[in-house]
Amino acid sequence: MRQFCEDRESIRALRGVDAELALLAVLTCRGVKPMSRWEKPLAPLHLAPLHRLGLLTRQIERTVRSGAAVVETIFGVAPAFLHLYEQRFAGQPIDKSAETVRVEGFLFGYPPCCIEQYVRKPYVANGLPEEAQGLLFHWACPGCAVTPLLLRAYREALALVESV
Numbered sequence: 001m002r003q004f005c006e007d008r009e010s011i012r013a014l015r016g017v018d019a020e021l022a023l024l025a026v027l028t029c030r031g032v033k034p035m036s037r038w039e040k041p042l043a044p045l046h047l048a049p050l051h052r053l054g055l056l057t058r059q060i061e062r063t064v065r066s067g068a069a070v071v072e073t074i075f076g077v078a079p080a081f082l083h084l085y086e087q088r089f090a091g092q093p094i095d096k097s098a099e100t101v102r103v104e105g106f107l108f109g110y111p112p113c114c115i116e117q118y119v120r121k122p123y124v125a126n127g128l129p130e131e132a133q134g135l136l137f138h139w140a141c142p143g144c145a146v147t148p149l150l151l152r153a154y155r156e157a158l159a160l161v162e163s164v
């Protein structure tokens with residue numbers, strides 16, 4: 001595990017913005033997620049702790065249905081994933097099509113089985129305790145083989161975020 005994912009000062013600074021942002025940063029830094037999206041712009045002051053954790057960042061302009069522009073912040077260890085996201089989504093309206101769900105799911109490190117289940121029928125009862133499902137950024141498919149492994153990594157990341 002990369003040592004600088006443990007930079008407590010940076011994690012604390014991100015937690016000061018939002019605990020979920022800090023959790024995403026740790027998960028991404030550790031490679032559990034290839035990249036992550038924060039659906040807001042971040043000021044340089046708040047980008048700095050992401051950079052200190054070894055993450056690359058990009059601000060991506062999108063539009064919403066009303067035509068208004070919104071800025072998202074994406075971050076990851078590998079430039080290729082940020083580039084793929086930018087190529088596919090920069091300047092594009094925010095949408096929830098099956099295609100988008102598949103591309104985002106791939107880039108954000110969601111299990112393929114969960115992505116396909118979500119596309120067929122979202123939020124199917126999966127038997128996971130509410131606490132476990134609440135930790136995840138994807139909706140687990142029933143009987144998922146991958147999610148229990150991810151949950152372990154998520155719990156370790158959460159414990160780090162809560163300890164700083």
Ligand SMILES: [Zn+2]
Nearest residue numbers: 113114141144
């Ligand atoms: Zn699954």
